[in-house]
Amino acid sequence: MKEIRCVVCGDEGVGKSTLILNLIKNEFLESVERCLPEVVIELDNNLHLIDTNEDNLLRQLKRCNVICLVYAVDNDSSIANISEWLAYFKSVGINHPIILIGNKLDINNPNYSFDNDIIPIMKQYKQIETCVESSAKLSLNVKELFYFAQRAVLHPTAPLYDSRLHTLKPASASALSRIFKLCDTNKDNLLDYDELNTFQLKCFNTTLNSKDFDDIIDLVSQHSPQTISKTSDDTTALTELGFILLHTIFIQRGRLETTWTVLRKFGYAQDLRLKEEFLYPNFPVNPDSSVELSPQGYSFFTEIFEKFDVDKDGALSEKEINDLFMTSPGNPWLNKGFPDTTLTDEKGAVTLQGWLAQWSMTTLLDHKTTLAYLAYLGYEAPISATVQDTTSALKTTPPRRRRSRDVGVVQRNVFLSYVIGAPGSGKTSLLRSLLNKPFVSGMSDTKSRSVSSGSSGGKGLSDSAASTGMLSVVNAVEMEGGGEKYLVCQEIDSNALKNTKKLQLQAADVVVLVYDCSDANSFAHLSQLHAIHKLENVPCVYVATKSDLDLAQQRHEVQPDVYCRRLNLNVPVAVSVKMNETAGLFQHICSVAGKPKQALPLGKRNAKGVLHVVSLLTIGGGLIGIAAVLAKWNWRPWSAHLVNVYRNVLGCSIGTAVTATIMIGYTMKTHGAALLAIAGLSSGTVLQKPADAVTCPSKLPVSCSVTHVDDTCCVETNGLLLLTQFWDWHYSPYEGHEDAWTLHGLWSDHCDGSYPQFCDRGMQLHNISSSILAAGETTLYAEMNDFWLDNRGHNDYFWQHEWNKHGTCYSTLKPDCRGGARSTDIMVDYFKKIVETYKQLPTYTFLEQKGITPSNTKKYKLHDIKQALKEAFGHEPTLHCDGGGDKVHEVWYFYNLVGNLISGQLLPREQASRDNCKAEVYYLPKHQSRRHNAQQVQMDEMVSEVESTQLVWV
Known part of the structure; x- marks a missing residue:
């Protein structure tokens, strides 16, 4: 605390001003000002003495730390008014410590009795720290009373001691009990002379002589024989009860600074909690x-x-x-x-x-x-x-280089590995083997575990992944050539990989990808995850478990050995936990973590691998382009089938793929007759337009206005909607335009403010960009790339997350409610609705019109920002701030809905969650320009890349 503000108050004429002047001038003045200006006495904690009158009393009371309430011992009226003053403090919400001062002790008043007049008041009002009788005229106890005022702030009684019960309060007793246990270094539940001497040195920087120790023992033993005991070598020592009683005696004798010094040396704050x-x-x-x-x-x-x-x-x-x-x-x-x-x-x-x-x-x-x-x-x-x-x-540890392939040796003693694999592949058994625990037959992989990483600042998965759980284990691994490393293995639940928006796999030193070599479907799971989560810069080790069982041919375009060689990786390590045959796996993992260059995927591939990828890219580019053109002719269902053709082509041979490409080219000339034939060649089905959506009554209730919904296709069950926008001032280069907020999503919450997520696995989609382009929605795609941006540059994964987490939870968007429409068609309509709604809410413009523009120096009142948005939107939105709560970062606009999301009506409503911003906030400018051209469609870039690849191939 840098300053102590002490308000001196009381009835007029009791001597408030003369006491202050006596302290600073050390003399008594008969004539003084009615109310002195504020006086500052420079100490370690500057003491501000504030004289008061009716004009400034309440204002100063709210700013002070301690109150000196003065009465005159010769004035019966001022004595009687003490209770009125104390009641007034309570009525205005003031609960500061109070020093009661009986001034003018030099004047005799036969009616005044300290025991009868003051003691009952002190017992009634626990905020009274002490009462000091003084005389400004005689300079009696003037310095002492202001010392007590400082002490009441620096070493208050109230947190430690209950003056009514004459005992320590539970919090202070608990803190002293903890300190006793910490000082009991030999754990015999006693403090002997050596331990008390160490305690004395830590707290007071002085030694404890044997006489002082004996005095302490004598003092506490007078109160109870349970306060002392004998050690194993028959010397007298202090029990925990004796240690706590000792501090109780200190407090009762007015030596609060002793106990407070001890508490603060052990990290306690004024509220008896350990300081942050x-x-x-x-x-x-x-x-x-x-x-x-x-x-x-x-x-x-x-x-x-x-x-x-x-x-x-x-x-x-x-x-x-x-x-x-x-x-x-x-x-x-x-x-x-x-x-x-x-x-x-x-x-x-x-x-x-x-x-x-x-x-x-x-x-x-x-x-x-x-x-x-x-x-x-x-x-x-x-x-x-x-x-x-x-x-x-x-x-x-020294920073490691992630983006450079010339990574060298990683200088760490503790390595982190993520263990990934399909359910049942043996991940948990593998982790148990690291701990030398016996194999347990029939053990399933982790389904729900508490995450070993906790607060912000730690490594591991993002919050959404953490919520699904993972098991973490650790052991020391002896390395070849001597020495040991600690290896931390985290088993990641498969659901975390599918449902996580930002899976930080690059936090790991090595990723261990596990498959069951006896299960024909196990390896395909890994290749999909490898592609989705982009492991180019993460060292990878593939492990084939259950090698004691018959080897199964994997249902994959290539077998695991070939797949790993194409990625320039070592072939999978075959292990059998059941047979205790781990082939030095954990030493190998630590070796890879220490020298990651040997296990970075996507090195130089063989020529066949290059030709294979190039040919598939060529075919894919042609199919996407054709699908986009067909969608322009309003043939969305047919173009969607072409996407299926593309997916099927990826699974067939190059010769078949080329044949399919030629047939699709012929389709372009015949405008549709051959299209059905190609679709049949691919899927074996006849194309049909989806049926019309469900017809709803003309009069529908507003979402969240009824407790029970019969027709969930016409009335949204998750009817509290919020459109979220970001102001990403802290990314460099920043996201989107410097004069526009970016879009985050349109979320459907339950009416009570809770929210569902990842509701319908059957509606979940991947490759959002391809599906939007295949539907011919090039304008939508360009707009989303303009203002619906992931702050790590992975827009497609961001959109995929928004659809799978939130879009699948709208009851009015279920396929049955949309006439059996495909999930891809519903998804496109969903994104179009969100973009349309976003464009109606130009937050930057709303604020700019009220003179609120980004600034590095100016602070705005939160009320003014919310009022500007309220005038434009009709209701106050919720604002979120980061950087300690004073930097605007996010806005939430709330709606209710009449009808379904696509064709219904969004009704703005009041905010349904609290702001987390301070009263005054910064609206910082974005870092540097990285504008997006809305007319530049990324699909053209994709086609251009395919064409250039085609030329290289030729």
């Missing part, structure tokens, strides 16, 4: 670096392991672990599979190797959790450390 900066000190980490334990960190966790290994069996039992975490909020891995995530003995107790491995994993995935628990468990930085906080227990 104590738990999470500043520890910057380069995005391409990882965090590991330093030698001091490993030493600390080794020492604390040995302290709590009471039976000295080399492992921590469940009880020993619970005792260890008594000074913290609890076991940080309680719901994350621990102790099955690390090495244990045959009884399930965590060994020292497993304990250190678990903390190595926690530090890698979420170093902030490690920092907090270092503080909880009592880590002390060495004297030689530059910064005396918990950061000396951690270190960062």
Whole structure:
């Protein structure tokens, strides 16, 4: 606290001004101003003394930290008014500590009795810290009363002590109990002389002599024999009860600064919670670096392991672990599979190797959790450390180069690997084998696990992936040539790969792709994921599990060995966990993580692979172009079938694909007669236009206005809609136009504000761009590329996520409600509706018309921004801010709906969620120009690329 504001108030004529003047001039003045100006006394915490009158009283009370309420001992009226003053403070919401001052003690008043007049008031109002009787005329207790005012702020009684019950409050007793446990270094539940001396040095920077120790023992033992006990060597020591009683006595004797000094030395704030900066000190980490334990960190966790290994069996039992975490909020891995995530003995107790491995994993995935628990468990930085906080227990690794193929050696001691594979491929069994745990027959892969990575700042999946769960395990791996590395393996649930918008696989040092070599369909899952999640710059290791079973021919265009060779990768490592044959797999994974260049996919491929890809691109480009032209003639269903032809061609031989291309070229000349033949050649079906959509009554209720909906095709069940826009000021180069907000989506929420997601797996789609172009919607495609942008440049995956997560949840968009329409047709209509709605909400223009434009220096009132948008939209939207809540980043416009989403009416409504912005905010300009040309259609670029590839092939 840099300053203490002390308001001096009371009845007129009680001597408020004379007390202040006596303090600063050290003399008594008969004649003084009616109300003195503010006085500042320069101390460690500058003391501001504020004299008051009726004009400034309330304003100053709301700004102050402590109140000096003055009465005159010779004035019965001022004594009687003390209760009225205290009631007034309560009525205006003031709850600051109060110093009661009885001034003019030099004047005798036979009617005044401190015991009868003041003590009852002090008992009634607990915010009264103390009462001091003084005399400005005699300079009696003037300095003391203002000292008590400072102390009431710096060392308040209220958080620590209940003056009515004369006991410590639960929070202070709990904090002192925790401090006792931390100081009990030998874990015998006693504080002996050596431990108390160490405590004295830490808190007060002075030693405790033997006489002082004996005095403490004598003092507390007078109150209760349970406050002291004998140690194993028959010396007297302090019990936990004695330690707490000692501080109770300090407080009762007015030595609050002693207890507060102890609490603050152990990281506690005024509210008796551990300070944020104590738990999470500043520890910057380069995005391409990882965090590991330093030698001091490993030493600390080794020492604390040995302290709590009471039976000295080399492992921590469940009880020993619970005792260890008594000074913290609890076991940080309680719901994350621990102790099955690390090495244990045959009884399930965590060994020292497993304990250190678990903390190595926690530090890698979420170093902030490690920092907090270092503080909880009592880590002390060495004297030689530059910064005396918990950061000396951690270190960062040199940044790794991700975009360069010349990556060299990765200098890390802890590696992170993601383990991916189809359900039933043996991922969980593989992870158990890393921990030397026995094979369990019939074990299924992880379906729902708690994520080992936690707060922001850690590595791992994004929030949406994390919600589906993954198992994390860790163990030390001995490397060839000596030394060891910690290997963290995270088993990623298959659903996370499908449903995640931003799956940060590049956070891993290596991706392990697992398939069951006895299951013919297992490998195809991996090749699809490899293509979807773009693993070009991520080291990959393919693993064939269950090698003890009969080898199955994989249903894939090429077999796994050939596939890996085409990617310039080693062939899959064959393992059998059941037979305990892992072929040095984990050493190999660590080797790849340390030297990733050997396992980066997409190196130089053989000539056949190049010709194969080029030919398919050529055919695909021709089919997409033809489909777009057909859609221009309003033949959307037929063009959609051409997309199916393209997909089928990808699965056939090059010769068949060329034949199909020639036939499609002939189709262009015959305008449709041959089109049906080609479609039949591809799918074996006759093309039909979809039936008309469901007919709804003319009068429909507004969504969310009725509790029960019978016809979900005509009344939207998820009827609270919100259109979201981004202002991406913090990306460089920025997204979209410098004078336009970008589009995020149109989401359907339940009427209570909760929301569904990924509702209909049968409606989910991939390759959104291809489907939109195949439908002939080139203008829509160009507009989406203009303002519906992913901040990482993956627009198609962004749109795919929006459709699969939100679009499939509209009840009025179900195929049965759309006359049996295909999901691709519904998807196109869905995106057209969103784009149309977005264009009706030019947020930048709304604000600009009210003089609100981006600025690096000017702050705007949040109310003014919301009012400008309200005037344009009709209702206040919700605003979201980042950067600490003072930088505008996102706007949500809310609607209800009459009818279905495509042809119904959107009705603007009031905001249904709270803002998270401060009262004044920045509306920052975007970083640098990267405009998009709405007339430039990316389809033309795709066709151009195909044509140029065709020339190279020829």
